[in-house]
Amino acid sequence: METFITHARGMTARIAERREEQETFERLAAGQSPLALFITCSDSRVVPSLITGARPGDLFELRTAGNAVPPYAADRPASSEGATIEYAMRVLRVADIVVCGHSHCGAVGAKARGEDLAELPAVRDWLDRQLSSGLPADDGPAVAAAVQRHVREQLVRLRAYPCVSERLESGDVRLHGWYYEVHTGLVAAHHAETDLFLPL
Numbered sequence: 001m002e003t004f005i006t007h008a009r010g011m012t013a014r015i016a017e018r019r020e021e022q023e024t025f026e027r028l029a030a031g032q033s034p035l036a037l038f039i040t041c042s043d044s045r046v047v048p049s050l051i052t053g054a055r056p057g058d059l060f061e062l063r064t065a066g067n068a069v070p071p072y073a074a075d076r077p078a079s080s081e082g083a084t085i086e087y088a089m090r091v092l093r094v095a096d097i098v099v100c101g102h103s104h105c106g107a108v109g110a111k112a113r114g115e116d117l118a119e120l121p122a123v124r125d126w127l128d129r130q131l132s133s134g135l136p137a138d139d140g141p142a143v144a145a146a147v148q149r150h151v152r153e154q155l156v157r158l159r160a161y162p163c164v165s166e167r168l169e170s171g172d173v174r175l176h177g178w179y180y181e182v183h184t185g186l187v188a189a190h191h192a193e194t195d196l197f198l199p200l
Contacts, residue, residue, distance in 0.1 A: 024056060034060040036096040037088040039154070041067040045182045046102050060088050065123065066107030066150065067099060068130035072160040082161070089163035089173065097158060100178040100187075101151040103142040107131065112138045112146035144179070148197050151177040151190065 038048050038059045048059055062084045070081050088094050101108070110117060111131040117124035132153055135146040155177050158164050167173040177190030179197045188197035 040100040
């Protein structure tokens with residue numbers, strides 16, 4: 001009898017959880033109002049919901065190779081990245097933008113080490129256009145210094161977007177730079193006062 005009761009309690013909890021999930025999905029069908037724009041790498045080891053504990057609807061995500069933000073230029077053709085940033089700022093009006101780089105980043109590592117990418121022309125050209133040639137040389141597998149420098153540069157690029165700068169000036173949005181350690185799960189946040197990445 002005790003086994004049955006334990007089983008029944010478990011079933012009841014699972015049914016309640018399903019009801020909660022159903023309510024969440026019904027609410028999401030009516031529209032979205034995410035808390036933040038989360039810009040990170042396409043790397044499969046970086047899972048924004050795992051890092052932040054976010055639920056469906058909490059994050060508006062932009063994923064690119066090396067979490068790169070293309071430089072803003074008024075005369076440049078529209079890009080998916082620019083459109084995502086603009087929509088987050090002017091339609092969704094998120095309150096925070098996070099640029100999250102990560103350890104062991106293949107894109108940043110390739111650029112920092114000057115790897116030969118002749119057999120990957122699309123990757124090579126993307127990195128040449130989007131990642132700074134001034135990244136510190138780093139032969140370590142984590143490429144921490146290069147990734148953190150890269151995150152700082154993406155924050156500078158974001159400030160050049162009119163849709164971001166206008167909301168920064170009005171105090172309606174905050175920028176954050178994060179560094180995620182794939183091998184530990186720890187997150188460090190950039191502090192502008194000291195220019196250091198410190199545990200979140």
